[in-house]
Amino acid sequence: xxxFRYFRIxxxxxxxxxSLTILxxxxxxxLEGPVxxxxxxxxxxxxxxxxxxxxxxxxxxxxxxxxxxxxxxxxVLISGAALGLSGAVMQSLLRNPLADPSLLGIxxxxxxxxxxxxxxxxxxxxxxxxxAALTGSLIGVILLYALSRHWTSGGSLKLxxxxxxxxxxxxxxxxxxxxxxxxxxxQSVFFWSLGGTSGIHWTTTGLAAILTLIGSILLYxxxxxxxxxxxxxxxxxxxxxxxRVLRILCVIGVAxxxxxxxxxxxxxxxVGLMVPHVLRAWVGPNPQKLIPxxxxxGAALLLFAYWLSRQFQTVSxxxxxxxxxxxxxxxxxxxxxxxxx
Amino acid sequence: xxxxxxxxxxxxxxxxQGKTLLSEINLTLTPGELTxxxxxxxxxxxxxxxxxxxxxxxxxxxxxxxxxDIVNYxxxxxxxxxxxxxxxxxxxxxxxxxxxxxxxxxxxTLPYTAQAAAVDRALRAVDLLPHAQQSYSSLSGGxxxxxxxxxxxxxxxxxxxxxxxFLDEHGVHLDIAHQHHIFQLLRQLTTVGIVAVLxxxxxxxxxxxxxxxxxxxxxxxxxxxxAVLTPSNIQIAFGMPVQxxxxxxxxxxxxxxx
Numbered sequence: 140x141x142x143f144r145y146f147r148i149x150x151x152x153x154x155x156x157x158s159l160t161i162l163x164x165x166x167x168x169x170l171e172g173p174v175x176x177x178x179x180x181x182x183x184x185x186x187x188x189x190x191x192x193x194x195x196x197x198x199x200x201x202x203x204x205x206x207x208x209x210x211x212x213x214x215v216l217i218s219g220a221a222l223g224l225s226g227a228v229m230q231s232l233l234r235n236p237l238a239d240p241s242l243l244g245i246x247x248x249x250x251x252x253x254x255x256x257x258x259x260x261x262x263x264x265x266x267x268x269x270x271a272a273l274t275g276s277l278i279g280v281i282l283l284y285a286l287s288r289h290w291t292s293g294g295s296l297k298l299x300x301x302x303x304x305x306x307x308x309x310x311x312x313x314x315x316x317x318x319x320x321x322x323x324x325x326q327s328v329f330f331w332s333l334g335g336t337s338g339i340h341w342t343t344t345g346l347a348a349i350l351t352l353i354g355s356i357l358l359y360x361x362x363x364x365x366x367x368x369x370x371x372x373x374x375x376x377x378x379x380x381x382x383r384v385l386r387i388l389c390v391i392g393v394a395x396x397x398x399x400x401x402x403x404x405x406x407x408x409x410v411g412l413m414v415p416h417v418l419r420a421w422v423g424p425n426p427q428k429l430i431p432x433x434x435x436x437g438a439a440l441l442l443f444a445y446w447l448s449r450q451f452q453t454v455s456x457x458x459x460x461x462x463x464x465x466x467x468x469x470x471x472x473x474x475x476x477x478x479x480x
Numbered sequence: 481x482x483x484x485x486x487x488x489x490x491x492x493x494x495x496x497q498g499k500t501l502l503s504e505i506n507l508t509l510t511p512g513e514l515t516x517x518x519x520x521x522x523x524x525x526x527x528x529x530x531x532x533x534x535x536x537x538x539x540x541x542x543x544x545x546x547x548x549d550i551v552n553y554x555x556x557x558x559x560x561x562x563x564x565x566x567x568x569x570x571x572x573x574x575x576x577x578x579x580x581x582x583x584x585x586x587x588x589t590l591p592y593t594a595q596a597a598a599v600d601r602a603l604r605a606v607d608l609l610p611h612a613q614q615s616y617s618s619l620s621g622g623x624x625x626x627x628x629x630x631x632x633x634x635x636x637x638x639x640x641x642x643x644x645x646f647l648d649e650h651g652v653h654l655d656i657a658h659q660h661h662i663f664q665l666l667r668q669l670t671t672v673g674i675v676a677v678l679x680x681x682x683x684x685x686x687x688x689x690x691x692x693x694x695x696x697x698x699x700x701x702x703x704x705x706x707a708v709l710t711p712s713n714i715q716i717a718f719g720m721p722v723q724x725x726x727x728x729x730x731x732x733x734x735x736x737x738x
Contacts (some may be wrong), residue, residue: 379561
């Protein structure tokens with residue numbers, strides 16, 4: 140009886156459930172790893188970070204927590220949030236519950252931008268991949284939107300197929316460029332291109348956080364207009380929505396958010412598909428609720444994928460993109476199966 | 481008859497990709513009237529509705545609402561005065577009935593309770609208040625059309641007499657009982673100006689105050705239903721011979737000549 144009551148309390152509070160999940164997984168990821176850290180040491184380090192006079196740690200453990208694990212966790216959370224809320228926006232904008240910015244090639248477009256920039260200018264400066272990712276994702280979104288305008292009538296599956304082809308093409312181009320590059324760049328960029336947090340610094344993460352913040356504010360401001368778009372473009376227009384402006388702002392917001400995600404964790408697919416889909420059943424389709432909750436959900440899911448990727452005792456971590464694809468692809472197939480039925 | 485809130489078109493001309501869709505249309509619409517626009521496919525009926533509600537850029541002439549050019553209204557003001565309903569609405573995600581109607585309140589910035597009250601009024605007007613919390617997808621076709629009607633009613637729910645409903649072949653795929661039900665509902669809205677594009681002459685004869693017959697982007701006839709929907713006008717517009725018959729109760733019906 141009590142268990143049921145608790146279940147109902149939690150079922151009504153997706154924000155609370157997702158936040159607790161993030162805290163739990165984050166704590167777990169900080170403690171686990173090749174160098175195990177005990178809870179007391181961790182609390183002591185975190186205490187020091189917020190200015191408490193705690194000293195129960197060594198220099199090495201402090202560096203591992205702050206420069207490696209905490210950095211990775213924060214990056215993964217930001218990237219996941221950007222993916223989740225962009226997914227929610229894309230699904231409303233394209234009026235298609237199967238839309239996912241990564242599956243449709245926006246992430247890989249940003250990724251290709253980063254690869255090209257890495258080949259041309261090297262990977263020394265932080266702002267070069269950022270600008271490259273931003274440019275790439277903008278081109279990707281515009282391309283995708285042009286495709287979706289081309290098939291205005293009932294072409295929802297057609298659009299998905301076109302997006303998947305675009306995605307495959309851009310990924311192949313990235314891999315091609317990486318393959319012909321010299322080994323130094325090859326190693327670092329290749330792993331990143333599969334989705335991974337290796338080789339980032341707090342500056343990158345900070346920059347991405349700012350981009351995500353700008354993107355999410357821009358997208359959240361479109362929430363009520365996106366809600367009306369559910370009626371279709373014609374009736375949304377006569378209800379008072381400026382559909383053209385809405386489209387442009389959403390496209391920019393998604394591009395900015397996705398570029399932030401890509402510079403942190405590389406192109407990671409399926410998060411933007413799964414999260415809004417599952418949460419829509421929980422909080423309803425209204426973007427005013429769905430966008431923020433999807434951001435939180437995306438962060439939680441990507442952190443879960445990250446935690447999972449570290450559970451295998453391999454030389455390097457399993458790429459994040461591999462984990463999300465292992466989780467997401469069966470989910471996607473299930474959706475298609477259900478849609479057909 | 482109220483003189484405020486009139487919509488007037490003067491020499492209205494619309495062209496798209498070099499093709500003239502509407503040429504030199506002159507008409508004045510008065511609130512409280514139910515005007516039906518009929519005409520063959522491609523005559524420009526939908527274009528006329530869109531041009532009159534200011535959603536289309538026009539190439540000549542003017543459209544005024546209350547003696548003020550329609551383009552001088554903000555997007556939100558236009559939405560509050562003229563609600564336009566397409567023939568077929570497909571929601572991409574499932575909402576509840578009241579959520580659908582609430583979408584119509586987008587152009588209004590009122591506190592939530594006032595918005596919810598407007599939604600309730602609109603649902604009561606179409607007899608769907610008890611279904612407010614039901615899912616839209618669980619409704620029948622006829623009920624969905626009434627929800628959409630409630631949505632555009634909510635859109636123009638305010639004090640001013642300046643309120644218009646534009647219906648573009650609304651509910652044409654409904655059965656005869658539902659079609660009549662929709663028009664009986666519309667007839668009760670005595671303070672609202674209604675402009676409906678229709679294909680059914682008999683519905684027009686029965687419910688319209690005024691019929692506008694449109695062919696090839698021009699007005700062929702405009703006036704009382706009986707005066708406009710004559711066999712000769714219909715023959716000119718549609719190229720099809722029809723005849724009028726009188727029912728024993730005295731109502732007129734238009735049927736194809738055999």
